[in-house]
Amino acid sequence: MSADDTKKTPERPTQEISLRINGKTVTxxxxxxxxxxxxxxxxxxxxxxxxxxxxxxCGACTVRVDGANIKSCMVYAVQTDGSEILTVEGLNENGSxxxxxxxFNEEHALQCGFCTSGFVMxxxxxxxxxxxxxxxxxxxxxxxxICRCTGYQNIYKAVxxxxxxxxxxx
Amino acid sequence: MSTPxxxxxxxxxxxxxxxxxxxxxxxxxxxxxxxxxxxxAEYIHDITPENSLSMGLLRSTHAHADIVxxxxxxxxxxPDCSLVMTGEDIAAEYEPMVCGLDGITxxxxxxxxxxxxxxxxxxxxxxxxxxxxxxxxxVDVEYxxxxxxxxxxxxxxxxxxxxxxxxxNVPDSETLxxxxxxxxxxxxxxxxxxxxxxxxxxxxxxxxAGVVAEYxxxxxxxxxxxxIQLHTLVDDTxxxxxxxDPDDVRxxxxxxxxxxxxxxxxxxxxxxxxxxxxxQLNGRPIRFVEDRIENLQGGDMHSSxxxxxxxxxxxDDGTIRGIDVNxxxxxxxxxxxxxxxxxxxxxxxxxxxxxxxVRYNYELILTNKTSQTAYRGFGVPQHLYALEMAVDDAAxxxxxxxxxxxxxxxxxxxxxxxxxxxxxxxxxxxxPAALSRIRELVENEEQTEEGLLDPDxxxxxxxxxxxxxxxxxxxxxxGVSGADWTDRQRSDRDxxxxxxxxxxxxxxxxxxxxxxxxxxxxxxxAADSSGQGHQTIVKQLLADQLGLLLSDxxxxxxxxxxxxTEYGSAASRMAVMxxxxxxxxxxxxxxxxxxxxxxxWDIETDxxxxxxxxxxxxxxxxxxxxxxxxxxxxITDADEPLTHASYDYQHPVxxxxxxxxxxxxxxxxxxxxAFAANAPIVEVDTKTGEIEILKFxxxxxxxxxxxxxxxxGQAHGGLAQGIGAALLEEFCYDESGNPQSVxxxxxxxxxxxxxxxxxxxxxxxxxxxxxxxxxxxxxxxxIDGPPAIASAINRALEPFDITADCIPxxxxxxxxxxxxK
Numbered sequence: 001m002s003a004d005d006t007k008k009t010p011e012r013p014t015q016e017i018s019l020r021i022n023g024k025t026v027t028x029x030x031x032x033x034x035x036x037x038x039x040x041x042x043x044x045x046x047x048x049x050x051x052x053x054x055x056x057x058c059g060a061c062t063v064r065v066d067g068a069n070i071k072s073c074m075v076y077a078v079q080t081d082g083s084e085i086l087t088v089e090g091l092n093e094n095g096s097x098x099x100x101x102x103x104f105n106e107e108h109a110l111q112c113g114f115c116t117s118g119f120v121m122x123x124x125x126x127x128x129x130x131x132x133x134x135x136x137x138x139x140x141x142x143x144x145x146i147c148r149c150t151g152y153q154n155i156y157k158a159v160x161x162x163x164x165x166x167x168x169x170x
Numbered sequence: 171m172s173t174p175x176x177x178x179x180x181x182x183x184x185x186x187x188x189x190x191x192x193x194x195x196x197x198x199x200x201x202x203x204x205x206x207x208x209x210x211a212e213y214i215h216d217i218t219p220e221n222s223l224s225m226g227l228l229r230s231t232h233a234h235a236d237i238v239x240x241x242x243x244x245x246x247x248x249p250d251c252s253l254v255m256t257g258e259d260i261a262a263e264y265e266p267m268v269c270g271l272d273g274i275t276x277x278x279x280x281x282x283x284x285x286x287x288x289x290x291x292x293x294x295x296x297x298x299x300x301x302x303x304x305x306x307x308x309v310d311v312e313y314x315x316x317x318x319x320x321x322x323x324x325x326x327x328x329x330x331x332x333x334x335x336x337x338x339n340v341p342d343s344e345t346l347x348x349x350x351x352x353x354x355x356x357x358x359x360x361x362x363x364x365x366x367x368x369x370x371x372x373x374x375x376x377x378x379a380g381v382v383a384e385y386x387x388x389x390x391x392x393x394x395x396x397x398i399q400l401h402t403l404v405d406d407t408x409x410x411x412x413x414x415d416p417d418d419v420r421x422x423x424x425x426x427x428x429x430x431x432x433x434x435x436x437x438x439x440x441x442x443x444x445x446x447x448x449x450q451l452n453g454r455p456i457r458f459v460e461d462r463i464e465n466l467q468g469g470d471m472h473s474s475x476x477x478x479x480x481x482x483x484x485x486d487d488g489t490i491r492g493i494d495v496n497x498x499x500x501x502x503x504x505x506x507x508x509x510x511x512x513x514x515x516x517x518x519x520x521x522x523x524x525x526x527x528v529r530y531n532y533e534l535i536l537t538n539k540t541s542q543t544a545y546r547g548f549g550v551p552q553h554l555y556a557l558e559m560a561v562d563d564a565a566x567x568x569x570x571x572x573x574x575x576x577x578x579x580x581x582x583x584x585x586x587x588x589x590x591x592x593x594x595x596x597x598x599x600x601x602p603a604a605l606s607r608i609r610e611l612v613e614n615e616e617q618t619e620e621g622l623l624d625p626d627x628x629x630x631x632x633x634x635x636x637x638x639x640x641x642x643x644x645x646x647x648x649g650v651s652g653a654d655w656t657d658r659q660r661s662d663r664d665x666x667x668x669x670x671x672x673x674x675x676x677x678x679x680x681x682x683x684x685x686x687x688x689x690x691x692x693x694x695x696a697a698d699s700s701g702q703g704h705q706t707i708v709k710q711l712l713a714d715q716l717g718l719l720l721s722d723x724x725x726x727x728x729x730x731x732x733x734x735t736e737y738g739s740a741a742s743r744m745a746v747m748x749x750x751x752x753x754x755x756x757x758x759x760x761x762x763x764x765x766x767x768x769x770x771w772d773i774e775t776d777x778x779x780x781x782x783x784x785x786x787x788x789x790x791x792x793x794x795x796x797x798x799x800x801x802x803x804x805i806t807d808a809d810e811p812l813t814h815a816s817y818d819y820q821h822p823v824x825x826x827x828x829x830x831x832x833x834x835x836x837x838x839x840x841x842x843x844a845f846a847a848n849a850p851i852v853e854v855d856t857k858t859g860e861i862e863i864l865k866f867x868x869x870x871x872x873x874x875x876x877x878x879x880x881x882x883g884q885a886h887g888g889l890a891q892g893i894g895a896a897l898l899e900e901f902c903y904d905e906s907g908n909p910q911s912v913x914x915x916x917x918x919x920x921x922x923x924x925x926x927x928x929x930x931x932x933x934x935x936x937x938x939x940x941x942x943x944x945x946x947x948x949x950x951x952x953i954d955g956p957p958a959i960a961s962a963i964n965r966a967l968e969p970f971d972i973t974a975d976c977i978p979x980x981x982x983x984x985x986x987x988x989x990x991k
Contacts, residue, residue, distance in 0.1 A: 042298075110203060148890075148919060
């Protein structure tokens with residue numbers, strides 16, 4: 001057993017990265033092995049990026065990088081140097097819910113909520129390319145995310161409702 | 171776009187309803203959602219105190235081996251290492267873990283012997299998880315391999331014993347007989363006997379286990395934040411291994427937990443180890459977050475893994491006479507608290523059928539696998555699956571339509587409340603009507619031209635090798651467990667007959683509230699939550715009881731020391747227990763507030779009236795608002811201010827004589843019988859072995875619905891988990907005991923590709939025993955989904971004489987059966 005705090009920690013290699021995250025510039029020194037998901041959670045305090053599997057299956061850590069969704073547990077932070085990143089926290093910056101978030105609440109499309117950030121981001125991605133998705137297009141697109149609570153039924157309703165709300169806004 | 175407040179509360183409220191019930195019964199939008207949707211909810215993984223360190227675990231790579239030596243010298247010498255401990259270190263200063271059965275010693279870190287792949291062997295603390303992982307690789311463990319025990323049926327009689335001190339791999343078994351349990355098998359015209367197998371599964375919540383533990387050297391006590399389920403009931407699994415009194419270990423669960431479904435009841439090992447590490451480091455806060463691979467292979471969270479030998483006696487006229495249930499349940503290396511899930515099926519042992527004679531025999535088996543915990547349904551889905559397969563087999567042997575066979579044997583509405591041979595009682599319900607309604611629904615919708623069950627379509631699909639089937643069945647979801655029966659296996663079973671009701675110890679549901687100076691009501695829940703919406707439900711109940719608005723009420727949570735020991739959020743208890751607790755709490759609070767106002771005015775209490783947040787004088791109409799009352803709270807000499815109230819709601823049938831025999835004998839008591847009639851339509855591709863559920867029809871009844879939106883969500887989610895259990899999910903092991911399902915690409919959770927459209931109808935048959943008429947309904951779809959799906963597969967594959975006698979029915983299993991034919 002050892003409980004020794006006196007030893008000197010050696011320097012590990014780091015690299016400076018600079019990104020635009022939810023509209024703000026962030027510059028940090030990070031280890032090259034740091035996953036983007038951990039960078040966003042622990043360095044930028046964007047805890048809405050949830051980590052459910054760390055091997056690219058569950059989709060809870062889904063964020064938008066340069067206009068395309070990725071699973072942030074599958075890339076290193078240094079790979080996104082210079083990118084523009086959007087997370088769920090960036091959707092409602094003026095204090096109001098984004099229509100997708102609003103629709104998820106109204107349709108009871110979340111229970112424990114751990115997958116929800118990922119589903120909201122996947123819905124955002126879907127509706128951007130396809131403002132009026134069919135049920136089978138929704139299923140295909142949201143197949144990248146796992147929800148263990150809702151059985152997906154109310155998520156489809158929320159996507160439909162969000163699509164309507166967003167169409168009304170345009 | 172809406173404001174946060176309006177989005178969070180009340181978009182679905184119908185204001186035209188009666189004055190005293192504005193919120194209960196409505197699909198009020200959840201108050202939990204806003205913080206979650208904006209990414210601001212604080213789950214346990216998000217709690218990172220300043221100066222905290224990260225803990226990681228070195229885990230066994232062998233299923234069964236003696237530890238010859240652990241060399242930690244390289245780690246100790248490493249500058250990044252703050253702490254390393256082994257099982258020897260733990261045993262030198264602390265106590266063993268709490269076991270579900272007597273006679274077994276389990277340490278939080280393995281000492282001397284490892285008994286499953288993934289069992290923690292050493293703990294390491296460093297600044298962050300990345301560094302911890304580096305250090306784990308530096309520990310050198312020398313093992314001497316032992317014979318692994320993998321097959322539970324072999325384990326029963328194996329010479330190799332997992333725990334020498336037990337002398338057996340079957341540490342618990344019991345045969346229970348009710349009615350003419352053996353003679354009826356000689357008397358009946360026919361007996362069907364078959365084996366059914368249910369694969370090892372679990373809840374696999376998306377959030378893994380997590381702990382932040384902090385030892386306080388000044389008070390010699392601990393604060394442990396964690397996502398454990400039932401924190402007031404199972405806190406003994408944390409303070410006992412630490413060797414501390416309950417009051418010195420404050421277990422606190424964040425308001426948001428990323429799913430549990432029963433599984434997080436058993437995360438105490440992590441809580442204990444993080445607390446020990448903090449103590450060793452003189453109070454540095456210690457964080458632990460389980461990763462997904464740890465969770466799947468060794469996270470103490472597998473659940474039921476059963477082999478059934480099921481016999482069903484029936485007469486030529488189609489009357490079921492008796493059942494004889496024999497099963498083994500593979501509990502893995504250590505029998506944990508949920509050992510009693512082998513007994514819960516006694517609560518609905520005959521399902522919806524009127525059967526008088528029951529023999530029930532289980533054997534709890536130990537093998538070199540990760541241990542079991544609870545999972546939604548708590549041992550009941552497995553039983554209903556085996557029972558419904560035997561019912562299908564009997565109908566087939568008899569040449570009777572399974573629908574008619576089931577309908578003929580159902581408990582009739584006039585038999586309600588209906589006492590089972592196993593002494594639990596169903597409260598209410600019309601099962602025959604539900605069964606005929608679900609068939610009518612499917613036939614009207616789908617046996618039409620171009621419908622899923624259009625005979626021409628079915629025929630055309632068969633020509634492509636795709637076989638469709640539908641089956642109609644109705645199932646009971648037992649709700650609102652009692653507490654006293656849960657230790658039956660640690661009791662002297664021979665003396666239970668002598669007990670009377672005063673020997674029965676139930677655990678009430680605790681609720682407390684306080685009027686705050688701004689005139690709001692701050693309510694505290696003793697139960698933890700993991701996504702069920704308890705904060706919303708409590709607001710609905712109390713807003714109606716007290717004539718307040720939802721926004722007048724805050725709901726928070728108590729830690730394990732603030733709260734009394736109570737059962738908490740499991741066994742589909744909360745709708746019923748919170749209904750009763752809110753009822754009682756409102757009465758106490760109103761009485762207190764009236765007394766306070768009367769004291770202030772110096773008049774008699776019965777000359778004032780409470781209504782909608784004010785107390786009014788009957789004589790002159792003067793009134794005091796909640797905030798005014800809060801400012802007066804010091805004027806009486808009561809020990810507790812009169813603006814505070816608490817209430818402990820006793821189990822709803824504790825005083826019902828009809829349940830006394832079950833209570834005193836420690837047979838499981840679950841008085842509410844929610845029920846569901848199901849009709850999944852499945853299609854089996856005989857070329858690939860793949861099974862698709864085309865649509866899932868379900869008719870559900872859980873008594874009075876407090877929030878129909880939440881009820882519907884519970885049913886959807888339960889059914890999705892039922893689909894996973896029936897078709898996808900299984901923890902597999904190779905013959906050396908190596909886990910084969912250690913990522914989410916091996917352990918397959920249902921995705922949008924597997925869950926079909928769910929067509930749901932609701933009826934409401936209130937419970938006569940509960941405060942609002944609600945029945946428990948947190949587990950339904952997981953309980954009734956698998957047997958219904960398996961039965962539909964039987965219908966689809968009838969032309970091949972193939973039945974779903976083992977689940978999950980994976981494509982390779984289907985193909986193997988087809989090849990064998």
